[in-house]
Amino acid sequence: MNYSWTVLVLTVTVSFNLWSFTLNNNVDAAFDSEEVSINLSSSSTCINTGKSTSQILGYLEKAIDEFWNTVPTSNLRLKKGTLVSKGSDFESDPLCQGGINSPCTPNGGLTVSDGIFIACNDNIVNFASTSIAAATLTNNIEGTAIKGALILLNDRTGSQLASLDDGAFISVIAHEIGHAIGLGHSPEKENLMYYSTVTKRESLGWDDIEGTTYLYPKRDKLFGLIGCAPSGFAERDPEITGEAVISPSHLRVTKEMEKNETISALFSLLLGLLAMPFIIITLQKIKSRK
Template identity: 45%
Template sequence: MRSLITLLCFLHVSSSFAFSLNNTVSASFSQNEVVVNVADNCTNLGVSSSEILSMVSDGASQFWNTVSTSRMRLRAGSVVTVDSKFYNEKICNSNTGSCEPNTNLTVGSGVLITCNGETTTNFPASQRTVLAITIPNNISGTTIVGALVAINDRSDNVFQDKSRAQMVSIIAHELGHAVGLGHSPVTDSLMYYTLVPVRDSLGWDDIDGITYLYPKEQPFGCGTISQVDSKAAGFAFMLILLFPLIWFQLRKLVLRFLHSAS
């Protein structure tokens, strides 16, 4: 795996310039529709897995699915049963600046939201206010195949104290990480590292970031990220449109010249 994953996407409940990414290869999902499933293993969040799934749907429609220049759409999948490892094991084998994903928790496709109560590495007492850890833990080249969102399920977690609207924005923030975004340094962005008093819509950093990773390709979209280091697309299109104009005007000038010459 060429990608070097550098993220540990915590969300902290206390108090952060442009969008950033959570990996060094600008990885993104290849498909336009990314399905988000929720594991049925939460015990301390105060909300059921089906309610979390409902929040996924709300977060998608309120935030990420509103971006007109992005091809990516999040879809709420279903409540699923997963191995107990997803609850008990650490997310990263090492946490020193970058994350080496625990291969036991590799997500086969899409996004999996799980609860996690591992209190030694993931959510120790000193970090009980951390709401979740998210990592695209199945990356092939520059394609995210699967991503894991692990919500802090300690008995004294702070997620359970949030309002539903806050929970929706927290989950939407984590889904931003799951699809490849890092944090934003500005408070108006959903990808700011902590909650803000009011979160109603995306900020410019969010919109620019998701557009960068998932650019719309109408009318020729093929479902893959296209990083174009030129203005060739627009220029080519303009040439196509202008060709008839140039042709007809040249033809007219030539005919006029021939007529005057004769």
């Protein structure tokens, strides 16, 4: 499996004429839970980021509520966690073994067992430049399910994170969370997943929304009640019925299954729409006879 390690820089230099969200791994991996907790290292001093851990927790909450939990077409719900102690390695060790190469071989000592973990880190291999704000790696993937991801904030002396205002700091954390949930960079500046900070970041762009929708598609509960729960899901996991407990990664299916699922859903809906007038007419006729 190949996956990219990703960083965010604090300058704006280029743009491309190509629109698309991208992924940071080649297996379309996503968290297999609809609710993902994000914790912050309690042992991080974060001195050179210019922010305290309690401030960073506050930014984390805004990054979740103002960006990733706002996608109407996505089931993903991120949750602000707490301060968690995981050891000093997270503050000093490199993200990848043998330096930053592509593809990155994750440093096994920094594996995150569950959810997303944020730490301040001052390793020069991770942050060759003070203009690099943060680095993220989904370093625990099983099959197509992300189990854990690590976000490191640049805590080197002279880190330009310290010069960011609250809004920019929040967007840096939000950008890194985007990588942690499986998204790669977007080529367009209006998207949060653009590789660099921009003048002002208010909300997600279309690439961000579509990428989140692709990895964590919304399945409104009522959909199962009208008989349109796709049959393909039951074949993949016979223990699961309906749609309520199916995890997002299971929802992404092969193109053939997706085709069958869509046809099945459209057919069911069409039948439902056609049947409704007949039901109404029949009820009206019964009523008029009475």
